[in-house]
Amino acid sequence: QQQHAWQTPARAVGGDRESEAVYAAVVETYGCLLAAADELLAKRADRADRAGAERAAAAFDALKRAVARADDELFHQCFYAWLLRSAGDGDERAAREDELLAMRTPFLEAFLRRTSVDLLCRFYVRNGRLQSAAVLLARLAEERNADGLELRIERLARARGCLVQAAGAQSDAALGLHVAEKLEVARLQLRVRERLRAAVAQRRSDGGPRDDDATAGSTTADDSVGGRRQQRAAELAAAARELDTALFTVSDLYNRFCQAVSALR
Numbered sequence: 001q002q003q004h005a006w007q008t009p010a011r012a013v014g015g016d017r018e019s020e021a022v023y024a025a026v027v028e029t030y031g032c033l034l035a036a037a038d039e040l041l042a043k044r045a046d047r048a049d050r051a052g053a054e055r056a057a058a059a060f061d062a063l064k065r066a067v068a069r070a071d072d073e074l075f076h077q078c079f080y081a082w083l084l085r086s087a088g089d090g091d092e093r094a095a096r097e098d099e100l101l102a103m104r105t106p107f108l109e110a111f112l113r114r115t116s117v118d119l120l121c122r123f124y125v126r127n128g129r130l131q132s133a134a135v136l137l138a139r140l141a142e143e144r145n146a147d148g149l150e151l152r153i154e155r156l157a158r159a160r161g162c163l164v165q166a167a168g169a170q171s172d173a174a175l176g177l178h179v180a181e182k183l184e185v186a187r188l189q190l191r192v193r194e195r196l197r198a199a200v201a202q203r204r205s206d207g208g209p210r211d212d213d214a215t216a217g218s219t220t221a222d223d224s225v226g227g228r229r230q231q232r233a234a235e236l237a238a239a240a241r242e243l244d245t246a247l248f249t250v251s252d253l254y255n256r257f258c259q260a261v262s263a264l265r
């Protein structure tokens with residue numbers, strides 16, 4: 001029998017033998033069900049046996065309906081995780097994600113909150129919860145992390161699109177204004193970052209050493225000039241990298257990156 005990643009040693013809260021036995025039986029049952037689901041997916045993908053693939057597809061659809069009716073939250077979480085984990089890449093992955101998001105269960109949102117904010121956003125949009133999607137996208141865009149500025153701008157643009165589509169009671173003027181302002185400043189931030197990168201490239205093309213040679217010492221006048229050029233290039237490169245880590249205010253852009261901002265005037 002296939003061993004699934006979610007399976008853990010049979011040990012229940014409290015540690016008594018009866019509870020552990022029950023837990024072990026539950027885990028074994030889950031394993032059998034998911035092993036059967038594995039077989040159905042394999043047969044569904046068998047292009048050589050079209051009739052068998054159609055029967056497997058119908059059986060798998062019936063299985064998903066049975067899962068949707070079940071009130072066992074733990075099994076729901078295991079089934080969702082298995083459904084994503086059993087997918088490959090590319091189109092197969094996208095199709096499996098759509099299959100998951102199409103399920104109508106009271107446990108799916110909680111699972112997505114813990115596992116994939118991108119899928120959670122798609123879940124909100126798919127179910128017409130456009131303001132929830134916009135709030136999530138805006139929050140992701142404003143988090144300080146390594147996501148990169150382009151992705152932040154993309155998320156803000158998607159958030160704005162969701163709010164534009166929202167109508168009536170879903171409309172939130174304050175949130176719409178906040179997202180629009182953040183998006184406008186983020187685009188200015190992108191221009192500042194590109195200006196900084198261009199300045200770094202210019203200094204390197206002038207013959208200065210690379211950032212990783214910044215600590216090299218020099219004694220001649222020419223070396224001293226090159227060292228200062230190198231130091232400045234390293235500072236500009238660091239500033240450009242920092243602009244990828246978070247969204248800044250207009251005041252931050254002018255006060256902390258004023259040289260590049262001035263160049264835009």
